[in-house]
Amino acid sequence: MSIIDTIVQGVLLGGLYALFAAGLSLVFGIMRLVNLAHGDLIVLAAFLILLLSSALGLNPFFAALIAAPLMFVAGWALQYFVLNRTLGNDVLPPLLVTFGISTVLQNGLLEAFSADSRRVSIGALEGASTGLGPLNVGLMPLITFLSALTVIFGLNQLIYRTALGRAFRATSDDIVTAGLMGIRPQRIFAVATGLAMVVVTIAALYLGTRANFDPTSGPSRLIYAFEAVIIGGLGSLWGTLAGGVILGVAQTLGAAVNPEWQILAGHLAFLAVLVIKPRGLFPRAVD
Amino acid sequence: MTAMLETRGLRAFYGDFQALFGVDIAVAKGETVAIIGANGAGKTSLMRAISGILASEPGMIVYRDEPIGALAAPDVLARGIAMVPEGRRLFPSLSVEENLLIGAYRRNGEGPWTLESVYELFPILRERRNNPATALSGGQQQMVAIGRALMSNPDVLLCDEISLGLAPVVVRDIYAAFPRIRQTGASIVIVEQDIAQALKVATQVYCLMEGRVTLSGHPEALTREQIHQAYFGAPRHEHH
Amino acid sequence: MSIAIPSFKVETRSGTSSLAALAAFAGLALAIAAPLVVSRGVVQDLFFILTTLVLAQNWNLLAGYAGLISVGQQVFVGFGAYAMFGAVILAGLDPIAAILIAGALSALLAIPTAFFTFRLQGPYFAIGTWVVAEVVRLLLAQWKALGGGTGTSLPRDATRDMIGVDLIRDLFGMKAAAASDALTYWIALLLALATIGFIYRLLRSKQGLGLAAVRDNEQAARAVGVDARRMKALVYVATAFVTGVAGALIYVQKARISPDAAFSVTDWTAYVIFIVVIGGIGTIEGPIVGVVLFFLLQKLFADFGSWYLLVLGVIGILVMLFTPRGLWGLFSDRTGIQLFPVRRTLIGGPPAHTPKGGPNG
Numbered sequence: 033m034s035i036i037d038t039i040v041q042g043v044l045l046g047g048l049y050a051l052f053a054a055g056l057s058l059v060f061g062i063m064r065l066v067n068l069a070h071g072d073l074i075v076l077a078a079f080l081i082l083l084l085s086s087a088l089g090l091n092p093f094f095a096a097l098i099a100a101p102l103m104f105v106a107g108w109a110l111q112y113f114v115l116n117r118t119l120g121n122d123v124l125p126p127l128l129v130t131f132g133i134s135t136v137l138q139n140g141l142l143e144a145f146s147a148d149s150r151r152v153s154i155g156a157l158e159g160a161s162t163g164l165g166p167l168n169v170g171l172m173p174l175i176t177f178l179s180a181l182t183v184i185f186g187l188n189q190l191i192y193r194t195a196l197g198r199a200f201r202a203t204s205d206d207i208v209t210a211g212l213m214g215i216r217p218q219r220i221f222a223v224a225t226g227l228a229m230v231v232v233t234i235a236a237l238y239l240g241t242r243a244n245f246d247p248t249s250g251p252s253r254l255i256y257a258f259e260a261v262i263i264g265g266l267g268s269l270w271g272t273l274a275g276g277v278i279l280g281v282a283q284t285l286g287a288a289v290n291p292e293w294q295i296l297a298g299h300l301a302f303l304a305v306l307v308i309k310p311r312g313l314f315p316r317a318v319d
Numbered sequence: 320m321t322a323m324l325e326t327r328g329l330r331a332f333y334g335d336f337q338a339l340f341g342v343d344i345a346v347a348k349g350e351t352v353a354i355i356g357a358n359g360a361g362k363t364s365l366m367r368a369i370s371g372i373l374a375s376e377p378g379m380i381v382y383r384d385e386p387i388g389a390l391a392a393p394d395v396l397a398r399g400i401a402m403v404p405e406g407r408r409l410f411p412s413l414s415v416e417e418n419l420l421i422g423a424y425r426r427n428g429e430g431p432w433t434l435e436s437v438y439e440l441f442p443i444l445r446e447r448r449n450n451p452a453t454a455l456s457g458g459q460q461q462m463v464a465i466g467r468a469l470m471s472n473p474d475v476l477l478c479d480e481i482s483l484g485l486a487p488v489v490v491r492d493i494y495a496a497f498p499r500i501r502q503t504g505a506s507i508v509i510v511e512q513d514i515a516q517a518l519k520v521a522t523q524v525y526c527l528m529e530g531r532v533t534l535s536g537h538p539e540a541l542t543r544e545q546i547h548q549a550y551f552g553a554p555r556h557e558h559h
Numbered sequence: 560m561s562i563a564i565p566s567f568k569v570e571t572r573s574g575t576s577s578l579a580a581l582a583a584f585a586g587l588a589l590a591i592a593a594p595l596v597v598s599r600g601v602v603q604d605l606f607f608i609l610t611t612l613v614l615a616q617n618w619n620l621l622a623g624y625a626g627l628i629s630v631g632q633q634v635f636v637g638f639g640a641y642a643m644f645g646a647v648i649l650a651g652l653d654p655i656a657a658i659l660i661a662g663a664l665s666a667l668l669a670i671p672t673a674f675f676t677f678r679l680q681g682p683y684f685a686i687g688t689w690v691v692a693e694v695v696r697l698l699l700a701q702w703k704a705l706g707g708g709t710g711t712s713l714p715r716d717a718t719r720d721m722i723g724v725d726l727i728r729d730l731f732g733m734k735a736a737a738a739s740d741a742l743t744y745w746i747a748l749l750l751a752l753a754t755i756g757f758i759y760r761l762l763r764s765k766q767g768l769g770l771a772a773v774r775d776n777e778q779a780a781r782a783v784g785v786d787a788r789r790m791k792a793l794v795y796v797a798t799a800f801v802t803g804v805a806g807a808l809i810y811v812q813k814a815r816i817s818p819d820a821a822f823s824v825t826d827w828t829a830y831v832i833f834i835v836v837i838g839g840i841g842t843i844e845g846p847i848v849g850v851v852l853f854f855l856l857q858k859l860f861a862d863f864g865s866w867y868l869l870v871l872g873v874i875g876i877l878v879m880l881f882t883p884r885g886l887w888g889l890f891s892d893r894t895g896i897q898l899f900p901v902r903r904t905l906i907g908g909p910p911a912h913t914p915k916g917g918p919n920g
Contacts, residue, residue: 066682068630117880123681127628128836128879135829135872139865195424201412202421208372209408211392212401214425214471251824255693258686262679292708296697299690303675306687310678 046280047177055228071254077236107229141247265312353521401473422470430472458489594741615846623841631688637821639803640810665803710817839885
């Protein structure tokens with residue numbers, strides 16, 4: 033029974049990783065931009081939620097609701113005023129600029145909040161668990177996983193069912209012809225990054241309430257997000273969820289053998305997928 | 320007839336390479352203008368300049384008395400000039416219907432063109448509405464590209480090489496749609512390598528060579544020899 | 560039809576570079592004499608500058624010339640350092656010999672590393688190299704003989720009894736610690752010069768031309784017969800060797816290792832990236848300018864903690880956005896001065912044709 037228990041824990045953990053990854057996947061899909069500051073932006077959002085919930089005494093879920101539009105604006109401005117200038121055929125500028133942003137965010141947060149580990153308190157929900165068939169699972173992991181499903185379903189609806197989603201896909205296909213349709217790619221990119229930051233805020237809510245975080249927690253979140261995206265295959269959001277789940281299960285299985293092997297097992301699963309299916313398990317994009 | 324759209328001494332560059340050397344054309348309301356010329360004459364550059372893809376100076380392109388030469392493509396479209404680009408450039412991630420809908424992303428007010436009327440114009444597209452656009456035949460793809468441009472309800476429709484690579488019977492089908500488009504009052508500018516086709520539909524013809532207008536006039540008024548000379552150049556011409 | 564071929568000469572040298580060569584010789588003499596005339600603290604600072612320069616030149620070769628943007632070069636620093644520790648502590652080798660072994664093992668590690676990361680393109684390659692660095696760090700943290708997660712120190716007598724330390728003590732009458740610092744400094748100097756010399760020669764060679772072609776247009780380079788993948792792989796392995804040697808050397812001097820420090824992305828990659836970007840990516844001079852500037856900034860802002868890194872990040876972003884060729888690129892564009900001219904210029908032939916027209920306005 034304990035192996036099934038471990039796998040279920042891993043699947044639920046995978047929901048968190050899929051949330052980390054969904055924003056990265058969205059932005060890459062639309063503008064081929066890999067944001068090396070993605071993990072640090074998650075941590076920034078977690079601090080924002082922490083600040084709102086502790087200073088104003090808000091429920092963290094409500095705090096996230098306030099943080100989300102703020103993060104949308106921040107992402108919009110970041111893309112419109114900074115990252116748009118780096119887009120082009122050369123992959124170097126966006127990488128180096130986002131790497132710089134990562135450094136700035138980490139050290140800015142260090143100055144503002146010190147290196148102490150933090151956690152967003154959610155009161156009674158913290159240790160609560162519920163029966164799921166014969167299993168007993170934590171309520172927060174379950175809520176996280178359901179949120180991941182909702183977010184990915186919602187993003188897919190947006191991308192494949194709305195005018196904005198059509199504009200996303202058209203711009204991704206052919207930026208010049210998109211301009212002939214009256215689409216302003218610069219704005220489309222800004223909206224996409226803003227949207228990714230809303231997803232980042234949701235991810236931050238669960239990062240902050242489920243585990244300790246500090247200003248240097250970002251890079252490893254970027255790595256998990258990246259691994260989930262690559263395992264799932266570029267351009268497929270459901271693939272990203274599957275990637276997150278595989279990563280989560282590998283980690284919990286590794287941890288079950290030896291707690292020190294948790295992270296390592298996840299990385300090894302990623303490398304294994306890279307060797308067996310370099311384009312990921314469910315590739316969609318033609319890159 | 321006064322011109323609705325005009326280029327005045329239009330020059331255009333790709334980096335250091337100059338593609339257009341002072342081109343003057345005028346398009347009146349409801350008129351169909353054909354641009355002919357050999358490969359590399361500057362026809363596509365002219366279309367790209369008007370549509371805002373290729374930058375030029377503000378006063379070099381004038382539309383309804385407004386200088387639009389420096390506007391970006393989305394702003395040109397917003398004023399009512401839509402383009403069917405060379406090579407169709409359909410969006411492969413979008414279905415046929417989505418390609419048409421994206422044409423209406425920024426509609427030019429109320430107008431005659433809707434999904435319904437485009438499907439009436441090209442009935443085959445209704446049958447294939449849910450297919451990926453790139454799964455269609457070349458002729459059908461060209462219909463999608465034209466329909467997509469119409470969805471913005473343009474006052475000027477620019478068509479760049481719409482018969483390129485298509486069988487004559489398919490080209491005939493596509494040009495059969497033009498009278499309907501003209502009925503809406505829109506002006507049409509077509510770039511054609513097929514001179515006979517161009518002369519058949521146009522009310523005014525311009526011939527380009529090496530980035531300059533070498534001949535213009537009503538199709539009936541032009542002789543074979545004139546066109547031949549304007550198209551291929553006079554025996555003696557200077558290299559710069 | 561016959562075509563007259565005008566007489567061209569291909570030159571990569573320029574006038575200023577000969578003058579600079581003279582200055583370089585004078586500088587070199589000073590650099591060699593440094594441990595005899597300046598304090599130990601300054602020697603250690605110079606050691607830091609030189610080893611950082613080696614890392615920067617290597618990253619620049621990877622990213623600026625081969626188009627391989629790695630954010631995981633700390634894997635070779637850390638692995639080289641651990642290999643050196645292993646050779647000294649477990650095999651009882653002399654640290655100086657262990658440095659070379661560390662370089663060779665790092666180059667070996669680059670092969671399986673490339674096997675994974677070369678499957679990823681562009682930005683994904685970057686993060687892929689980072690994942691590999693994490694994997695190696697986590698694996699080495701399991702190695703209990705070398706202290707596991709908390710790390711270990713070199714035996715005290717290991718650095719004192721290094722080959723050459725006795726000789727330096729006797730020749731210059733130094734204390735053992737100072738002699739050991741002088742020795743590592745001279746090795747760092749040698750390594751820095753050899754690295755720059757190697758890169759300079761590589762870039763002026765036929766292979767260097769191929770590399771430039773790959774960077775500018777990989778498809779076109781392939782079409783004219785440049786084996787892009789092989790070139791990149793060779794550069795990757797070569798930089799792994801040098802980075803591993805540098806890592807081992809740095810840790811001979813530090814004499815204390817832990818996985819977190821030896822595989823630190825900030826110390827061994829972030830700093831290096833900012834140095835190269837601010838100095839000028841894709842030039843040999845850029846990293847030199849960057850390292851000097853970096854060192855001065857660090858001395859000035861040492862007391863400001865993370866503000867220092869924050870400012871460095873902001874400068875890096877601004878440079879990338881507004882002068883992507885860096886400070887050296889800016890200087891070189893204004894003055895035309897190149898110290899390491901690798902660009903080929905055609906001399907002779909018909910007078911240069913200046914294109915007329917051009918976009919006005």
